[in-house]
Amino acid sequence: GQQVMQIPQYQHVQEGEDFTTYCNSSTTLSNIQWYKQRPGGHPVFLIQLVKSGEVKKQKRLTFQFGEAKKNSSLHITATQTTDVGTYFCAGHAGTASKLTFGTGTRLQVTL
Amino acid sequence: NAGVTQTPKFQVLKTGQSMTLQCAQDMNHNSMYWYRQDPGMGLRLIYYSASEGTTDKGEVPNGYNVSRLNKREFSLRLESAAPSQTSVYFCASTPGGLYEQYFGPGTRLTVT
Numbered sequence: 269g270q271q272v273m274q275i276p277q278y279q280h281v282q283e284g285e286d287f288t289t290y291c292n293s294s295t296t297l298s299n300i301q302w303y304k305q306r307p308g309g310h311p312v313f314l315i316q317l318v319k320s321g322e323v324k325k326q327k328r329l330t331f332q333f334g335e336a337k338k339n340s341s342l343h344i345t346a347t348q349t350t351d352v353g354t355y356f357c358a359g360h361a362g363t364a365s366k367l368t369f370g371t372g373t374r375l376q377v378t379l
Numbered sequence: 380n381a382g383v384t385q386t387p388k389f390q391v392l393k394t395g396q397s398m399t400l401q402c403a404q405d406m407n408h409n410s411m412y413w414y415r416q417d418p419g420m421g422l423r424l425i426y427y428s429a430s431e432g433t434t435d436k437g438e439v440p441n442g443y444n445v446s447r448l449n450k451r452e453f454s455l456r457l458e459s460a461a462p463s464q465t466s467v468y469f470c471a472s473t474p475g476g477l478y479e480q481y482f483g484p485g486t487r488l489t490v491t
Contacts, residue, residue: 269438298477299477301479301480309484310469310482310483310484310485311422311469311471311480311482312482313479313480313481316477316479318477356421356422358480360477365410365427365429365435365475366424366427366437367412367424367480368424369414369421369422369423370421371420371421372420372421374419
């Protein structure tokens, strides 16, 4: 079945440092979505990318979708303590109703 | 507009007991989902309902049953709880297709 892996599993940074998480799918995806889950909270949608090679930015966050539509990345510039949480990528294969979630990357930011 | 609501928020069960987790959405979404999340783990799909009147198994359906009661409500039933079902359960909904999912606050279930 479809698998989506993320690396690293965990990263601890000092506030102001940059952070990147990588997402790799075993199959070609129709889209890639990114979610953020704060400690003790529920996943919240951040963004969706659909086109091969697409890049989108949200303030300090930059999202990329690979040319082959099998991988993606999320880069945070100058992390803040408010960035703490677990970041999940997720994608649809074809037009299937199921969204497959990645394994997640937990980000810890300290002053 | 409450979004996705889940009840209860917390539950402790003894092995062998049964219970139903309730989920409702007020966004007129077609598709609804049940996930479980174990400590330090990602989200695993238990069951989903692509549209009212249909349900399908996800990645980890064993030990669970679901009912899509109407367009708004999607319940998850544990017939005979086991310690391996200790987890946080999230319900989610989406208009369908490739749209994003909206999650409820979760139910934290402990089976002793």
